[in-house]
Amino acid sequence: MIGYYCRLALKSLRRTPGLTALMVCAIALGIGTCIVTLTVYHAMSGNPIWWKNNVLYAVTMDSWDPLHPFDSDHPQLPPPQLAYKDATYLMQSSIPKRKAVMTKLLGMLTGAPGQTLPLRVWTRATSGDFFSMFDVPFEYGGGWSSAADQGPQPVIVLSKEVNDKLFGGADSVGRTVLWDGHQFRVVGVMNAWHPLPLFYDLIDGAFNAPEDAFVPFGWVRALQQLPSGNMSFWGPSRIVTFQDLLASGAVWTEMWVELPDAASRQRFQAYMDAYWAAQRRVGRFQRPLNNHLTRVSRWLKINGVVSSDSRILVRIAFAFLAVCLINTIGILLTKFLRGAPITGVRRALGASRNQVFLQHIVEVAVVSLAGALIGLALGAAGLGAVRALYTGDASYSLLAHFDPVGVVWALALAALSTLAAGLYPAWAVGRLPPAVYLKTR
Amino acid sequence: MQLNVRPVLSALARNRTGAILVALEIAIALAVMVNATWMVAQRLHDIRQPTGIDQRDIFEFAVAGFSTQFDYGSSQREDLAYLRSLPGVIAATATSAIPLTAFGQGDGIRRRPSELSHQFWVRSMQIDAEGLKTLGVHIVAGRNFTATEVQPFSPHFSHLASEVLVTQSFARKLFPHGNALGKSIYGSTDKPMTIIGITSNFFGSVIDTPSYDGLLYPQEPGGYGDYICLVRTQPGKAAALMRTAERHLATANPNRVIFDAHVLEYYKGQLDAQNRNMVIFLSTVTALILAVTCLGIFGLTAFNVSTRTKQIGTMRAVGARRRDVVSYFLTENAFVLFAGILLGCILALGVGSWLSSAYALPRLDPMYLALGMVILAAIGQLAAWHPARRAAAVPPSVATQTV
Numbered sequence: 001m002i003g004y005y006c007r008l009a010l011k012s013l014r015r016t017p018g019l020t021a022l023m024v025c026a027i028a029l030g031i032g033t034c035i036v037t038l039t040v041y042h043a044m045s046g047n048p049i050w051w052k053n054n055v056l057y058a059v060t061m062d063s064w065d066p067l068h069p070f071d072s073d074h075p076q077l078p079p080p081q082l083a084y085k086d087a088t089y090l091m092q093s094s095i096p097k098r099k100a101v102m103t104k105l106l107g108m109l110t111g112a113p114g115q116t117l118p119l120r121v122w123t124r125a126t127s128g129d130f131f132s133m134f135d136v137p138f139e140y141g142g143g144w145s146s147a148a149d150q151g152p153q154p155v156i157v158l159s160k161e162v163n164d165k166l167f168g169g170a171d172s173v174g175r176t177v178l179w180d181g182h183q184f185r186v187v188g189v190m191n192a193w194h195p196l197p198l199f200y201d202l203i204d205g206a207f208n209a210p211e212d213a214f215v216p217f218g219w220v221r222a223l224q225q226l227p228s229g230n231m232s233f234w235g236p237s238r239i240v241t242f243q244d245l246l247a248s249g250a251v252w253t254e255m256w257v258e259l260p261d262a263a264s265r266q267r268f269q270a271y272m273d274a275y276w277a278a279q280r281r282v283g284r285f286q287r288p289l290n291n292h293l294t295r296v297s298r299w300l301k302i303n304g305v306v307s308s309d310s311r312i313l314v315r316i317a318f319a320f321l322a323v324c325l326i327n328t329i330g331i332l333l334t335k336f337l338r339g340a341p342i343t344g345v346r347r348a349l350g351a352s353r354n355q356v357f358l359q360h361i362v363e364v365a366v367v368s369l370a371g372a373l374i375g376l377a378l379g380a381a382g383l384g385a386v387r388a389l390y391t392g393d394a395s396y397s398l399l400a401h402f403d404p405v406g407v408v409w410a411l412a413l414a415a416l417s418t419l420a421a422g423l424y425p426a427w428a429v430g431r432l433p434p435a436v437y438l439k440t441r
Numbered sequence: 442m443q444l445n446v447r448p449v450l451s452a453l454a455r456n457r458t459g460a461i462l463v464a465l466e467i468a469i470a471l472a473v474m475v476n477a478t479w480m481v482a483q484r485l486h487d488i489r490q491p492t493g494i495d496q497r498d499i500f501e502f503a504v505a506g507f508s509t510q511f512d513y514g515s516s517q518r519e520d521l522a523y524l525r526s527l528p529g530v531i532a533a534t535a536t537s538a539i540p541l542t543a544f545g546q547g548d549g550i551r552r553r554p555s556e557l558s559h560q561f562w563v564r565s566m567q568i569d570a571e572g573l574k575t576l577g578v579h580i581v582a583g584r585n586f587t588a589t590e591v592q593p594f595s596p597h598f599s600h601l602a603s604e605v606l607v608t609q610s611f612a613r614k615l616f617p618h619g620n621a622l623g624k625s626i627y628g629s630t631d632k633p634m635t636i637i638g639i640t641s642n643f644f645g646s647v648i649d650t651p652s653y654d655g656l657l658y659p660q661e662p663g664g665y666g667d668y669i670c671l672v673r674t675q676p677g678k679a680a681a682l683m684r685t686a687e688r689h690l691a692t693a694n695p696n697r698v699i700f701d702a703h704v705l706e707y708y709k710g711q712l713d714a715q716n717r718n719m720v721i722f723l724s725t726v727t728a729l730i731l732a733v734t735c736l737g738i739f740g741l742t743a744f745n746v747s748t749r750t751k752q753i754g755t756m757r758a759v760g761a762r763r764r765d766v767v768s769y770f771l772t773e774n775a776f777v778l779f780a781g782i783l784l785g786c787i788l789a790l791g792v793g794s795w796l797s798s799a800y801a802l803p804r805l806d807p808m809y810l811a812l813g814m815v816i817l818a819a820i821g822q823l824a825a826w827h828p829a830r831r832a833a834a835v836p837p838s839v840a841t842q843t844v
Contacts, residue, residue, distance in 0.1 A: 022736065022740075026733055026736075029729055029733070033726060033729075036722075037722075065558045065559075066558075067558040068558055068559075106505065106666065106667070107507070108505070108507035108698060110507070117691075117698075118507060118698050120505070120698050120700050180507045181507055204543070205543075226665060226666045228665075228666065233549075233629060234549065234558060234559065235558055235559075235629070239629075307715075308799075308800045309715065309719055311800075312480075312796070312800065313719075313722060316473060316477065316723070316726055317726070319469055319472070319473045319730075320473065320726050320729065320730050320733075322469055323466050323469050323470055323473075323730050323733055323734060323737075324733055326462050326465055326466045326469075326737070327462075327466060327733050327734075327736060327737045327740075329462055330459055330462045330463065330466075330737055330740055330741060331740060333458060333459065333462075334459070334740065334744045386718065389714065389717065389718050389721065424458075428458075
């Protein structure tokens with residue numbers, strides 16, 4: 001029966017090619033616009049490690065100025081980073097299943113065979129647990145052990161891109177490179193890995209690529225490396241030497257922990273709070289208790305990863321789709337009412353109201369489907385245009401990549417369009433009394 | 442012309458659905474159009490806001506050494522001597538921040554050493570005596586740094602200078618009721634820093650949104666592990682001179698790297714990308730929504746005309762002139778437009794106040810709403826014009842014909 005209705009629908013649509021084209025175009029434009037905005041929104045609002053959302057926590061403590069909150073727009077939030085001394089204390093806890101402290105450095109890679117120019121690489125100084133905690137994929141080798149953290153041992157993990165540049169993509173595990181003039185042994189080469197957003201460090205741009213090299217955190221102190229990421233101070237300070245920086249309340253490290261269950265979470269929270277209370281007695285942490293273990297999904301939300309522009313655009317796209325659909329309802333109504341004499345004959349020959357309704361809904365579905373297909377093409381073209389607008393900003397063009405979820409959206413929107421645009425006209429045409437239309441013939 | 446409104450209304454009442462749909466379309470279109478145009482106006486304003494610097498004729502590159510013994514002081518002095526010797530270069534300075542980018546520092550400033558915490562956060566830059574000339578920023582009051590005031594490089598964090606420059610905007614923020622010139626301010630230490638000059642407003646490094654608040658230290662940079670060379674050239678020569686300088690300097694000292702070389706205009710483009718994208722998207726959707734709404738109006742009038750051929754013929758037969766028929770349909774359309782615009786007005790104001798409360802956007806200017814209403818009304822009547830003319834072409838003889 002549906003097949004027959006489809007044939008009828010095509011026949012009816014061919015009878016009025018102008019109106020059909022108009023309807024298909026309106027739906028295609030509406031769906032295309034929605035796909036462009038939804039794709040960018042989806043990429044921004046994604047949780048790149050959703051499968052561990054309930055066990056990974058960002059650790060924050062409010063060590064800030066008693067008189068002013070860290071972020072005056074969000075006074076309830078503690079700073080997103082920790083002071084070195086707080087992070088190193090919290091890292092001594094054995095409560096978390098895995099734990100990683102980290103900061104961002106800028107390093108020069110040299111000394112690879114055949115390398116002429118030094119390669120400047122963003123480097124993450126972190127703990128060995130980083131890789132297992134965040135499920136980082138490896139092409140060769142792997143992360144380092146906690147023994148390497150303690151040393152610290154001169155071990156380094158490279159990104160796929162850097163390994164391609166320095167070693168032509170060959171297995172470089174065991175080879176030696178110079179990082180800022182110091183010998184490091186390659187223990188692992190990552191596979192392509194670009195979590196969007198870069199949840200573990202959102203400060204310098206939520207859609208940046210991960211760093212190209214990873215070294216044990218202990219090297220920050222051992223090499224007196226100034227962090228090249230974000231660093232914030234408050235209050236009168238007398239930071240002159242590197243040791244002053246380590247002892248200061250300046251915040252420049254991030255910390256993540258993996259807590260497999262509620263019990264361990266409570267224990268770690270209690271551990272933090274006890275440290276807070278002890279430090280408060282000696283004059284630090286003068287703000288109200290505000291220690292947090294924050295899940296990834298909430299972390300992305302409180303850090304405002306999804307731009308408000310992107311939200312506004314999604315809403316405007318849907319308003320546009322609504323206008324397109326209302327337009328289509330009008331056209332369908334006109335078209336169906338014009339076809340009333342034929343419907344009258346079908347009704348007289350015994351078609352029930354339901355069958356007439358179904359027949360017309362099928363016709364609308366055909367229009368919506370055609371609209372969705374063209375809308376998909378328009379959406380892909382629109383995303384291409386967005387990428388072209390952002391030449392030079394690699395992270396944004398990654399966000400505007402057509403993803404397969406777009407197809408699902410297009411189909412869902414087509415179904416929604418069919419229902420929204422077709423229900424009333426199909427119902428209205430089924431209610432017409434057939435006799436009137438038979439008489440005029 | 443004598444036109445009875447009653448038959449128009451009764452015709453509308455008989456074909457409610459179509460009219461309601463078009464009115465709804467008009468309402469949504471107006472709400473989107475007005476608010477989108479308002480947002481576009483904001484974004485264009487942001488894009489056109491002067492940077493205060495001569496970004497087309499300034500290029501920049503960063504320098505970082507990679508051994509602990511690397512001498513940032515002598516390295517930058519050599520670089521600047523070379524850059525200043527290049528024909529076509531007007532001025533050059535070594536600094537700690539790249540204007541128009543997030544690369545830079547900020548400082549908390551107090552007006553009295555007794556204040557426990559910082560009252561003013563400001564983006565800061567370390568420059569030398571040629572810094573202002575390089576940026577294209579001028580002194581509004583007081584004086585520039587002298588070469589002797591510029592503190593030599595030191596691998597420490599705190600600022601050693603006792604003289605600073607502030608921008609006009611920041612001076613007004615610090616001392617709203619008095620002259621900032623000659624006053625002392627305090628950073629993270631209790632050592633006073635005297636404001637010796639006030640400069641024209643410009644964008645330094647940018648966090649979130651650009652700001653004219655700025656603070657300048659006479660200090661050789663490098664304490665953060667790298668320094669930036671800023672070079673002002675004669676008009677149009679920035680890109681070529683940048684390549685020349687990069688080629689020379691990349692090989693001049695093997696213990697360092699040169700990176701991120703760009704003409705500042707490039708960063709201005711990056712800074713505007715988000716706004717530009719928003720402008721293009723919003724304008725496109727506004728144009729499309731207007732077009733689709735016009736099609737809807739056109740379709741409704743055309744449908745009305747085609748289903749009332751016989752009635753039009755009768756009107757004509759009993760004495761209605763062609764232009765009476767046109768004005769009949771235009772009046773009918775005007776009612777639909779009026780209803781739609783009225784509803785749209787409420788919708789637009791609602792959306793506007795929601796946008797300003799949810800996203801902290803400035804409140805919708807009623808002028809935009811008024812203008813949007815007028816434009817939509819005009820375009821709406823224009824869309825009904827063609828089918829109404831077709832109606833007028835129906836000959837009176839149709840009335841006597843039987844189908």
